[in-house]
Amino acid sequence: MIRHIIALISGALTVAAIVYMAKLDIEAEKLKKIEEIIEKSKLEVPVAKTTQPIQQQQEEEEESEEEKQLKMLKEKAGNMSAFEVSPLYRRNCASCHGVNGNGAVGPKLLGKSKDEILQALKDFKSGKRKNYVMYGLLSNMKEEDLISLAEEISQFDEKLKAAQ
Ligand code: HEC
Structure with a gap:
């Protein structure tokens, strides 16, 4: 009885081993093919070089x-x-006026003076100058923020030149 079991187990192991070996063979075959393809593509390059x-x-x-x-x-x-800008500018303004004030959806801010910018911001905020987007953005900002933004943006021009 025991002998039968041993024979059975060893038989099973043999089958498993054969299957395993066959799998390895298939893998090896695949690798060979890949190698052949690589080898071929290497050959094609110098040919193309010399004929064209x-x-x-x-x-x-x-x-x-x-x-x-x-x-x-x-x-x-x-x-x-x-070219670094303040988080205040980057978060609120850069998406429309560009990371350096060069304009995108919004107009170019480069080259404007601090006073010009501040006046524009104040007018947007008060509603004197009507723009829905700018009004919405600025309505929650403090005067100090407007001033520091105006100051920062008015310096973009020089900062850009210094960075180039
Ligand atoms: C969603 C897009 C958008 C964002 C964000 C935005 N703007 Fe504007 N901005 C505009 C548009 C559009 C105009 C033009 C409005 C007009 O002239 O009526 C404008 C106009 C301006 C102007 C006047 C420019 C000029 O030529 O007179 C200034 C200054 C300005 N924005 C500054 C800022 C600042 C500072 C921020 C950040 C707090 C900001 N903007 C955020 C779209 C945006």
């Missing part, structure tokens, strides 16, 4: 153009990070 030198040259030019643009973007990003 003009096209390749163009590609290289495009690449350097891309590199230039990337460099410009990086420089811009650098400038932007050097």
